[in-house]
Amino acid sequence: MAGSRKGLKIVAAVTGILLIVILVVLVVLVVLFVTILKPKEPSIFTKPVTLESFELVVTPVVRLNVSIGILITVKNPNYGGFKYENSTAHISYRGNVVAEAPIEKDTIPARATHNITSSVSILADKLVTDTHFLGDVILVGVLNFTSEATLHGKVSLLKVFEMKATSYSECNISITIKTQSADSVCKSRVELKK
Numbered sequence: 001m002a003g004s005r006k007g008l009k010i011v012a013a014v015t016g017i018l019l020i021v022i023l024v025v026l027v028v029l030v031v032l033f034v035t036i037l038k039p040k041e042p043s044i045f046t047k048p049v050t051l052e053s054f055e056l057v058v059t060p061v062v063r064l065n066v067s068i069g070i071l072i073t074v075k076n077p078n079y080g081g082f083k084y085e086n087s088t089a090h091i092s093y094r095g096n097v098v099a100e101a102p103i104e105k106d107t108i109p110a111r112a113t114h115n116i117t118s119s120v121s122i123l124a125d126k127l128v129t130d131t132h133f134l135g136d137v138i139l140v141g142v143l144n145f146t147s148e149a150t151l152h153g154k155v156s157l158l159k160v161f162e163m164k165a166t167s168y169s170e171c172n173i174s175i176t177i178k179t180q181s182a183d184s185v186c187k188s189r190v191e192l193k194k
């Protein structure tokens with residue numbers, strides 16, 4: 001009788017210790033998750049665009065071929081990769097899309113900074129149909145464009161903690177024909193979803 005009571009005590013003690021150990025492990029995991037592993041939003045910077053080439057002829061026919069370089073820098077602060085899907089950068093002139101460039105899917109490794117570059121050619125045939133185009137070229141000498149790129153991605157840590165992140169980059173681009181130079185103002189933001 002005394003022996004089995006002793007056995008029960010040992011079982012109770014071992015169970016108690018196990019419970020405490022499990023509790024401690026859980027607390028440590030929660031603290032780790034909340035502090036270190038918790039997905040943080042990647043930061044996105046869009047650099048002012050660069051003019052890679054510029055060709056404009058007005059007579060006898062309008063020929064325009066402007067190549068714009070887009071550089072988006074993504075900084076992934078997480079201990080897991082940031083994976084983004086195929087996407088497209090769009091260039092618009094007076095609200096209409098006139099050129100697009102593919103952005104191929106990729107994964108930005110943990111705690112790394114990554115450059116996404118894309119080059120877009122804007123050709124005359126998409127612009128000459130706009131009634132403002134010749135006026136902008138001849139009278140104003142400035143062509144204004146907007147660029148837009150959206151990246152849909154996912155931050156994943158050990159395949160356990162996943163979070164969706166969508167980044168938006170926008171630029172207002174002014175190309176001055178006389179100097180063949182581009183000025184741009186860019187804005188980026190990231191939205192994180194559970």
Ligand SMILES: *[C@@H]1O[C@H](CO)[C@@H](O)[C@H](O)[C@H]1NC(C)=O
Nearest residue numbers: 052053054065066067121123
């Ligand atoms: C436009 O310019 C780019 C860069 O110079 C060139 O690669 C491309 O072939 C040109 N496209 C046309 C239609 O002229």
Ligand SMILES: *[C@@H]1O[C@H](CO)[C@@H](O)[C@H](O)[C@H]1NC(C)=O
Nearest residue numbers: 085086087102103104105106
């Ligand atoms: C992404 O783009 C690449 C190259 O353009 C293509 O081979 C691939 O099938 C695309 N993936 C998806 C999921 O659309």
Ligand SMILES: *[C@@H]1O[C@H](CO)[C@@H](O)[C@H](O)[C@H]1NC(C)=O
Nearest residue numbers: 047071073112113114115116
């Ligand atoms: C990204 O591009 C910027 C500007 O050109 C450059 O300073 C930086 O070193 C590049 N970073 C990487 C990781 O390639």
Ligand SMILES: *[C@@H]1O[C@H](CO)[C@@H](O)[C@H](O)[C@H]1NC(C)=O
Nearest residue numbers: 136140142143144172173174
């Ligand atoms: C083009 O953009 C510049 C700079 O944002 C602005 O000052 C100018 O009014 C714009 N021109 C047109 C025709 O929209």
Ligand SMILES: *[C@@H]1O[C@H](CO)[C@@H](O)[C@H](O)[C@H]1NC(C)=O
Nearest residue numbers: 146170171172185186187188
């Ligand atoms: C671009 O210009 C429009 C109109 O002036 C303005 O509403 C928008 O905030 C500008 N975008 C950027 C990225 O500066």
